[in-house]
Amino acid sequence: MANFHSHRFPGTLKTAQVLPCRRSHAWTRMILLAIDQYPINLSTISKILERLALNSLRPQMLGLPLYCKLQSAYRRGHSTETALLHILNGVYSALDSKRAALLVVLDISAAFNTISHSLLLCCLESDYGVRSNVLKWIQSYVMERIQFVKLGRHTSATSPCTASFPL
Numbered sequence: 495m496a497n498f499h500s501h502r503f504p505g506t507l508k509t510a511q512v513l514p515c516r517r518s519h520a521w522t523r524m525i526l527l528a529i530d531q532y533p534i535n536l537s538t539i540s541k542i543l544e545r546l547a548l549n550s551l552r553p554q555m556l557g558l559p560l561y562c563k564l565q566s567a568y569r570r571g572h573s574t575e576t577a578l579l580h581i582l583n584g585v586y587s588a589l590d591s592k593r594a595a596l597l598v599v600l601d602i603s604a605a606f607n608t609i610s611h612s613l614l615l616c617c618l619e620s621d622y623g624v625r626s627n628v629l630k631w632i633q634s635y636v637m638e639r640i641q642f643v644k645l646g647r648h649t650s651a652t653s654p655c656t657a658s659f660p661l
Contacts, residue, residue, distance in 0.1 A: 501630035507540035510641040510655065547631070551624070560621055610657055611636045 555561055556569065564580065566572040581597065588595040615633055618624040624632065639655040 501627040501634060503543065503631060503635040505638070507543065508635075508639045509652070510639065512641055512643045514643065514645060544635075547635070551628070554624075555622060558622060608657055 552569075564577075566574065566577040585595045585597060611633075614636065615629065618632060619629055640652040641655045642652045643650040
């Protein structure tokens with residue numbers, strides 16, 4: 495299904511339904527004043543195609559020097575749990591050695607909502623060597639997407655999604 499030779503992601507799978515919901519963590523409400531987050535629901539078939547594409551690209555990406563060895567996302571055997579364990583191990587090791595430990599945590603997940611599709615494609619080509627049909631397939635995947643908001647029984651009109659990419 496993730497056929498890079500056709501270099502087209504099916505247009506019928508490029509509509510995102512955005513469902514507003516409240517963040518639930520008490521500290522998040524306190525710090526961010528209960529700012530809403532918006533999960534995006536894509537069809538199951540679309541998610542399967544995304545997973546197949548990721549599995550096709552993962553070996554190439556992991557072999558590049560630009561890919562940080564400490565990155566936990568999209569790597570087998572790595573998760574937020576393993577990332578947290580790595581951080582805690584560093585803090586505990588510093589404290590055991592009577593050294594100071596400073597931890598600064600930034601939540602940049604919202605930054606992905608501002609990524610320009612053309613910039614993303616340019617970086618994939620120039621920095622990661624993604625070319626030809628694979629690049630055309632990814633371009634088809636991120637471009638010409640539409641989204642709408644659904645709240646209860648009400649839905650908004652569709653609008654183009656020109657930045658970010660589906661999750």
